[in-house]
Amino acid sequence: MLPFPIKRLIFYAYWKGMMKMFGCTFCKVAAHEKPARIFYEDEHCIVFQDTNPQAPVHMLVIPRKHITSLNENLDDDKMLLGHMMTVVGRMAKEQGIDGTGYRTVVNTNAEAGQTVFHLHIHILGGRVMHWPPG
Numbered sequence: 001m002l003p004f005p006i007k008r009l010i011f012y013a014y015w016k017g018m019m020k021m022f023g024c025t026f027c028k029v030a031a032h033e034k035p036a037r038i039f040y041e042d043e044h045c046i047v048f049q050d051t052n053p054q055a056p057v058h059m060l061v062i063p064r065k066h067i068t069s070l071n072e073n074l075d076d077d078k079m080l081l082g083h084m085m086t087v088v089g090r091m092a093k094e095q096g097i098d099g100t101g102y103r104t105v106v107n108t109n110a111e112a113g114q115t116v117f118h119l120h121i122h123i124l125g126g127r128v129m130h131w132p133p134g
């Protein structure tokens with residue numbers, strides 16, 4: 001039998017996880033609980049249309065696992081992050097923007113403009129991009 005403080009710790013972790021799942025828009029998209037135009041999915045990640053596109057092509061690549069941002073300790077997620085980058089390239093090809101070019105963006109925290117706190121890679125293409133970004 002586990003001591004009470006350990007049980008409480010386990011319950012707390014479970015509750016935190018459930019709350020994240022319950023409240024996170026992109027977890028809902030990944031679980032097909034929220035509708036989205038899905039371009040690609042596998043066991044690790046899912047790619048879907050941004051609801052407020054900033055370019056003719058604007059997709060979001062997210063991990064199925066809830067990761068808040070690049071600020072998390074991601075030592076155990078190197079394979080996942082690498083996989084997501086390979087999916088980016090494949091999606092760009094599929095959408096025909098690989099030749100003309102495209103931009104990938106990961107906003108982290110308020111000053112960068114992160115509004116959804118589930119890690120996502122923006123893929124933007126189909127128009128000329130400017131530099132520096134706004």
Ligand code: 5GP
Nearest residue numbers: 025036048049050051052107113114115116
């Ligand atoms: P961020 O500002 O966090 O870098 O990017 C969040 C992006 O998610 C925004 O471009 C926003 O338009 C998009 N977005 C927010 N909520 C939803 C949603 O429920 N569904 C989809 N498909 N995109 C969303």
Ligand code: ZN
Nearest residue numbers: 024027066118
């Ligand atoms: Zn999430």
